[in-house]
Amino acid sequence: MSSQYQLDSLLQKCTSLISMKQLQAHLITTGKFQFHPSRAKLLELCSISPAGDLSFAGQIFRRIQTPSTNDWNAVLRGLAQSPEPMQALSWYRAMSRSPQKVDALTCSFALKGCARALAFSEATQIHSQLLRFGFEADILLLTTLLDVYAKTGDLDAAHKVFDNMQKRDIASWNAMISGLAQGSQPNEAIALFNRMKEEGWRPNEVTVLGALSACSQLGALKHGQIIHAYVVDEKLDTNVIVCNAVIDMYAKCGFVDKAYSVFVSMTCKKSLVTWNTMIMALAMNGDGNQALELLDKMVVDGVVPDAVSYLGALCACNHAGLVEEGVKLFDTMKGCGVKLNVKHYGSVVDLLGRAGRIKEAFDIINSMPMLPDVVLWQSLLGASKIHGNVEVAEMASRKLVEMGSNNCGDFVLLSNVYAAQQRWCDVGRVREAMKIRDVRKVPGFSYTEIDCKIHKFVNGDQxxxxxKEIYAKLDEMKFRIKAYRYSAETDLVLHDIGEEDKENALNYHSEKLAVAYGLISTGDGTPIQVIKNLRICVDCHAVIKIVSIVYNREIIVRDRARFHRFKEGVCSCRDYW
Known part of the structure; x- marks a missing residue:
């Protein structure tokens, strides 16, 4: 048996720090420590193995008289994966000053440290160095580089690296698609996924996860269904993470029945995340009772609910207006040892507040063991707006200012409270405060998918x-819904202007434009799907309910908080949102 084979065999048996120290001692006593290649393998094992120890790897390294590139790389790899990835960059700089040459692996490990530390400027320096070293043909290295740029938010730089690659592998495509999906460019992610297939590549589990994430963001059902069909054909649905992503995609496209169908037909073992994803899907769609039933079934099936499971169930109670059930669930959580966090408290505060039980909501905030966050006070402010409680609205607004919140929604909610009371001087005061603090209102926009193409609309978009056809359809809608005794909710417009101007301002909200486009571009009876970045307003909600009767259409609107499924003049939220 060769010496190398014996040492490799010993390395495989190193499953604890003690055995690693024993092997180091063996290498030293036999005189092989200074030249044997197994030394670098031992260093790597100490650096990245769960049983290893980076500090011990450092001790081994310091005993080497002339460290090789492999020795440096072994420690660098461990540092890049450690809880303090910036140390990898310090190690990389030290190696650059040493007699040993940096190789492509060195740069790759250093870039992985940059990705984990979100160290953009350091990544650009390594980029220029790898070009100088002549490593630009290394696919693995360039893939790592574009991944760093994507994770640090420079998608243009990531795309430039991708486009300039002489060769690509599946990992390159995956990194770019995931980067676009996670970097708020879901349209581009879907386009790249389609291009990848056109060029003959075969997407794998990682690819479809990125593409499904993009579909979820956009509510792009048709694209999502195509990807789901591919998942089934390629038998990728044996992967529970892929199944979870498919469930999430259907849920975020507003088709919770399709999500549930995937959930019940899964052939792979459901994970805790699977149950949580389905519970949250039901919550977002207002199916509160079914979400609570699923929580019970989860326990029967031997899966222990965690804090996320209970948060989903609380959200379900919130969206369905199940006040007593939500309060009971909250008390159960406190009694069974679930570690409550600020989101659990926030959900209950919102639940009570929107039900008009504002004093109880305020008492819960005061009883919290942790400091309330901005979202809690925003929930109370929102409840005050719904129920016209000026005093609590002003108090919540002061708290938000004290916490340094500069969210336009906080000011708009307070303005809404004053506007509902026709206190235009106070509305003007809030508006002036927004100018002084340079707070800008987030523009409302909506998406709709027609024939696998995403169309975006902003308020008043032309x-x-x-x-021209969209605005003609809006005029037609406006005329036809008046037969159902519709009158515009002009008190929602925060301007002291004439009623006709207020009505026009409401008529051109982005979701109405998207619905109008859906009506003119799809056949009779085809459902219309709209994704909105803000909460749907009361007037748009009232209009779309009537439109669903007048035009005999099912209209699904996903706003910032939940889904609204309009059919035959009724919304799935039962006018509670």
């Missing part, structure tokens, strides 16, 4: 190629 940039769409079919703008």
């Amino acid at each position: 940039s769409h190629p079919c703008s």
Whole structure:
């Protein structure tokens, strides 16, 4: 048996720090420590193995008279994966000053440290160095580089690296698609996924996860269904993480029945995340009772609910207006040892507040063992707006200012409270405060998917190629819904202007434009799906309910908080949102 084979065999048996120290002692006593290649393998084992110890790897390294590139790389790899990845960059700089040459692996490990530390400037320096070293043909290295740029938010730089690659592998495509999906460019992620297939590549589990994430963000059902069909054909649905992503995609497209169908038909073992994803899907769609039933079934099936499971169930109670059930669940959580966090308290505060039990909501905030966050006070402010409680609204607004919140929604909610009371001087005061603090209102926009193409609209938008037809349809809608005794909710407009101007301002909200486009571009009876970045307003909600009767259409609107499924003049939220 060769010496190398014996040492490799010993390395495989190193499953504890003690055995690693024994092997180091063996290498030293036999005189092989200074030249044997197994030394670098031992260093790597100490650096990245769960049983290893980075500090011990450092001790081994310091005993080497002339460390090789492999020795440096072994420690660098461990540092890049450690809880303090910036140390990898310090190690990389030290190696750059040593007699040993940096190789492509060195740069790759250093870039992985940059990705984990979100160290953009350091990554650009390594980028220039790897070009100088002549490593630009290394696919693995360039993939790591584009991944760093994507994770640090420079998608243009990531795309430039991707486009300039002489060769690509599946990991390159995956890194770019995931980067676009996670970097708020879901349209581009889907386009790249389609291009990848056109060029003959075969997407794997990682690819479809990125593409499904993009579909979830956009509510792009048609694209999502195509990807789901691919998942089934390629038998990728044996992977529970992929199944979870498919469930999430259907849920975020507003088709919770399809999500549930995937959930019940899974052939792989459901994980805790699977149950949580389905519970939250039901919550977002207002199916509160079914979400609570699923929580019970989860326990029967031997899966222990965690804090996320209970948060999903609380959200379900919140969205369905199940006040007593939500309060009971909250008390149960406190009694069974679930570690409550600020989100659990926030959900109950919102539940009570929106039900008009504002004093109870305020008492819960005061009883919290942790400091309330901005979201809690925003929930109380929102409840005060719904129920016209000026005093609590002003108090919550002061708290938000004290916490340094500069969210336009806080000011808009307070303005809404004053506007509902026709206190225009106070509305003007809030508006002036927004100017002083340079707070800008987030513009409302909506998406709709028609024939696998995403169309975006902003309030009052006239940039769409079919703008003339869209506005003609809006006028028609406005005329036809008046037969159902519709009158515009002009008290929602925060301007002391004439009623006609207020009505026009409401009529051109982005979700109405998207619905109008859906009506002119799809056949009779085809469901219309709209994704909105803000909460749907009361007037749009009232209009779309009537439109669903007048045009005999099912209209699904996903706003910032939940889904609204309009059918035959009724919304799935039962006018509680």
